[in-house]
Amino acid sequence: MLLLKELPTAKSLEKFAARYPGTNVRAISDFVSLLRASADISQALDKLLAKHGLLQGRWWILVLLMRQDDLTSSPTDLAAKAGVTKASITGFIDGLEREGLVIRLPDPIDRRKYLIRLTAAGLQKLDETIPDYNSKVDALMSSLGEQERDEMLRSLKTLTANLELMR
Amino acid sequence: MLLLKELPTAKSLEKFAARYPGTNVRAISDFVSLLRASADISQALDKLLAKHGLLQGRWWILVLLMRQDDLTSSPTDLAAKAGVTKASITGFIDGLEREGLVIRLPDPIDRRKYLIRLTAAGLQKLDETIPDYNSKVDALMSSLGEQERDEMLRSLKTLTANLELMR
């Protein structure tokens, strides 16, 4: 996601509106601000994870595995939960396996399948990363009061529920 | 940005908290929801732009050019405004120039420089895309009341102002 540093100025928005009559300048400006905030937050997470040698893609896979009682899942299941194709999961697993954070085990029941399991090293990586993640996320989110946070999330949920309007 | 479909359940958050005492479950849950909403919104923009044969990276470059009075800018300037390196800008320009939306002109004054100018085709592409963009963004943002929107953006601004807490 391109991190547009320069949000539109009032002047450039006016220019915009002049060429495209009926422009809702407020809506555009607010939307760009929203995207910009999103990008900033995501980038901050990238940096936090990078301190621990992780990247968002791999991080979420590890987190999905840790959610399982046996620390194990299948590529197909991970693909569904992560919202990407199975082919993409293969790539993530390759990287994680190369780093020893995960292993592929043949499924004893269905020989087409693999079980992807978090290794001890993988769990250790999480044990190293998560306390930092927890405390930083807590610190960040605490900059908003409970009610303010609720309202923000409610608003975001309203927006995402209406995303079909973008089609 | 990986679009984690499956937000943490109450149960998995409890498990999380059991292994990592002191976890602020609310903070984590809220943070993930926020990331998820961001990803959804960004993806919706991707789809809107894709209808017009554009992608976010190139889109923002075109928008930056359109903001200029003479529809012209330099790679260095674009890099600063877009928040990426000059080498990345070269790539964007290559793509846009290949599609005829932009041209590289030698700077008559400084022979190290190029002027990147929106072509007629580039402007036409914007004329085709922007009304759609405007109306869709307006529709989406209108799903929130004025005050609700203000509050949401204020909250996001507070968060981004506190991102150094993530370091």
Place this chain on the structure above:
DNA sequence: TCAATATTGTTAGGCACCATAATATAAACA
């Protein structure tokens, strides 16, 4: 004036993240 320094843009090379299509293997079904 001219040598050192700074700036501009590109190239080369690389990594992460994603997709689609084709393939091989195995399971399930009828």
Place this chain on the structure above:
DNA sequence: TGTTTATATTATGGTGCCTAACAATATTGA
């Protein structure tokens, strides 16, 4: 049994970034 379906991988490629090295040009200042 034979066909369909499911699983995972490979191959290939696009987009969005980066750093490092480079060539060309401009600026500065002794």
